[in-house]
Amino acid sequence: MSQPRKTVAKPARKTTTRKSTSRKTTEAAAAVPLPQFLASAGTLTLGQRKLLVDQALLMLEQNYVHLPLKAAMHVVNPLQRLRVMRARVERQTAETMEAEWIFHRQMSTIFHSVRDLHTNYLLPVPFAGKIAFLPFLIEKCFDGTGEHYLITRTVTGFTAPQFGPGAEVTHWNGTPIARAAALNGAQFAGSNEAANLARGLESLTLRPLVIQSPPDEDWVTLSYIGLDGSSQELREQWKVTTNLPPMTDLDAITPASAAMGLDLDSDEKSRAKKALYVREVVELEQGQSSAELTHAVAVGGADLATTMPGVFRAREVVTAHGTFGHIRIFTFSVQDPVAFRDEFVRLAAALPQNGLIVDVRDNGGGHIYASEFTLQTMTPHRIVPEPVQFISSPLNLRLCRRHKDNPSGIDLGPWFDSLDLATETGAVYSAAKPITPEDGANEIGQTYYGPVVLVTDARCYSATDIFAAGFADHRIGRILGVDDNTGAGGANVWTHGLLATLLNEPPPADPTSPYEALPNGANLRVSIRRTLRVGELSGTPVEDLGVRPDVTHQMTRADLLNGNVDLLDAAGAMLAAMPNRRLGLTTSLAATTLTVELDVDGIDRVDLYLDDRPISSEDLSGDPIAIDILEVTAGQLLRADGYSAGDLVASRRART
Incomplete structure (x- = not known):
């Protein structure tokens, strides 16, 4: 005879439906519930939907450089999916066509299938420029018991019982949080x-919402362990608000838009986080993303003042292994790459010279020039910018022919001859040529002489992937990764608007251009030129492969809640184990005699060049020495290259 089951009563889980509070940010005050926002969306006609599908087919078939790679690696066929979708739309009428949000979701799903964050269907108004958000952020950390998901930020004014930074999320709508994150990742x-x-x-x-479909659910039920260890449950409604504006008009013919390597999803989220959680920076920039201020300001008490508070954060960090410099680069999305490089140089010079941590986590990229111009400042070696290739197609050939002799605008001449020959040779790709001017990538040379550690994560993408690849390929320092790879986005990205403009400017416009104006502010983006590695991995694509770190660090609870303390300590340990060089150089010119004084550490030989001509090679014992160089005129460029055991380890330049 079976025994009756014994039931053990469990403490009731506390569930909170949050009421609004009086303290809110400007964005939170302007936010509207998701259902209210969606009720006002949806004005595309059937003809406009057909046009969007047709233009997507055109760009993926004729412009998309990664289509062969993606079809092979991920076993996808976005062209056939678009053709099927076009046939189904053709059978619909204005009365029978599906809801607009379903159309947007189908388009987004096709673009997401290629797993390329450069290649996007961008939703029209009212979705463009909007963000859907919950008033908190969740981040993952690890300890001896496994992985944990912690609340790390909340919007000002948001309150819930025992909720805030440090509360641990266990379930998302009843699904274990790790599983919910993985399922969501498969969608995006x-x-x-x-x-x-x-x-x-x-x-x-x-x-x-310009790039991701709106949430399916109107609200989320969050199960969490409160700050006092109690079991709690929170029901929170999705809201929609306006995001900060982008830095660059990506449709315009400008050097910035043509040289853009930007993960739009990360860039949109970065601006949204700033709007929701870092209001002091928004106020300093007066609502303009990545603004360059006329006067340097410090956001935090321990930070160095910077003219680009939305781009850089620089400070000294004290670790168990010494005191080092730390520069966080939030974005490469700037208009002026030289100003970006120069501000990096200025900040690095104001920090300890015995070691520098360059932290590019969460950086979705931006201006490719800015990323590659900055590499030279940390190495004595000449920078070779990453070369890029078009896919061979009749439309890309037309674009390059129209802009092959355009040195003052977007010059596509370096790729024209190879694309022109591809018709006969059957080559899949054009010749590989760099986007970044090599002279600009080596204009000022090395300015920081201590060891450097680069910190990356899986959200590094595009121009940041290019920066990380260049850092590795030129052996500038060591890489410490929070994840076991970067985001692996290796491309220059152009919009439909930019492509259309390139066939219409300079006048006269091309009357046979296949690009048609898109409705309601919708847009499309594709990877137009793929990037290849240099150095030992020369010719290897960055796309899908990314840059793997030398050392991996799993984020800890202390990292998330106490300023990355364990991560920075790990970087400090790496810096302390690396050699520290010094190459002091002072000059004085009397008549035509230049006196050069050298003060070095960790260097046993210095070669001197005047306007790139060899002048002298000196073996050093460690003591300062002075060298006289005759027949020198003012304004010549002196370069001193320092060697250790035959390896070039430092280089310094000075004008006479």
């Missing part, structure tokens, strides 16, 4: 598993 796929998981977690609470 990155180029590799690390990127999938990172983006899946981030998109649980923040979605730019």
Whole structure:
């Protein structure tokens, strides 16, 4: 005879439906519930939908450089999916066509299938420029018991019982949080598993509606362990508000838009986080993203003052292994790459010279020039910018022919001859040529002489992937990764608007241009030129492969809640184990005699060049020495190259 089951009563879980509070940010005050926002969306006609599908087919078939790679690696066929969708739309009428949000979701799903965050369907108004958000952020950390998901930020004015930074999320709408993040990552796929998981977690609470479909649910039920250890449950409604404006008009013919390597999803989220959680920076920039201020300001008490508070954060960090410099680069999305490089140089010079931590986590990229111009400042070696290729197609050939002799605008001449020959040779890709001018990438040379550690994660993408690849390929320093790969986005990205403009400017416009104006502010983006590695991995694509770190650090609870303390300590340990060089150089010119004084550490030989002509090679014992060089005129460029055991380890320049 079976025994009756014994039931053990469990403490009731506390559930909170949050009421609004009086303290809110400007964005929170302007936010509207998701259902209210969606009720006003949806004005595309059937003809406009057909046009969007047709233009998507055109760009993916004729402009998309990664189509062969993606079809092979991910076993996808976006062209056939678009053709099927076009046939189904053709059978619909204005009365029978599906709801507009379903159309947008189908288009987004097709673009997401290629797992390329450069290649996007951008939703029209009212979605463009809007973000859907929950008023908190969740980040992952690890300890001896496994992984944990913690609340790390809340919007000002948001309150819930025992809720705030440090509360641990266990379930998302009843699904274990790790599983919920993974499922979400599959929907908004990155180029590799690390990127999938990172983006899946981030998109649980923040979605730019220009690039991601609105949430299916009107609200979320969050189960969490409160700050006092109690079991809690929170029901929170999705809201929609306006995001900060982008830095660059990506449709305009400008050097910035043509040289853009930007993950729009990360850039939109970065601006949204700033709007929701870092209001002091928004106020300093007066609402203009990545603004360059006329006077340097410090956002935090321990930070160095900077003219670009939305781009850089620089400070000294004290670790168990010494005191080092730390520069966080939030974005490369700037208009002036030289100003970016120069501000990096100024900040690095004001920090300790015995070691520098360059932290590019969460950086979705931006101006490719800015990323590659900055590499030279940390190495004595000449920078070779990453070369890029078009895919061979009749439309890309037309674009390059029209702009092959355009040195003052977007010059596509370096790629024209190879594309022209591809018709006969059957070559899949054009010749590989750099976007970044090599002279600009080597204009000022090395300015920081201590060891450097680069910190990356799976949300590094595009121009940031290019920066990380260049850092590795030129052996500038060591790489410390929070994840086991970067986001693996290796391309220059152009919009439909820019492509259309390129066939219409300079006048006269091309009357046979296949690009048609898109309705309601909709847009499309594609990877137009793929990037290739240099150095030992020369010719290897960055896309899908990314840059793997030398050392991996799993984020801890202390990292999330106490300023990355363990991460920075790990970087400090790496810096302390690396050699520290010094190459002091002072000059004085009397008549035509230049006196050069050298003060070095960790260097046993210095070669001197005047206007790139060899002048002298000196073996050093460590003591300062003075050298006289005759027949020198003012304004010549002196370069001193320092060697250790035959390896070039430092280089300094000075004008006579």
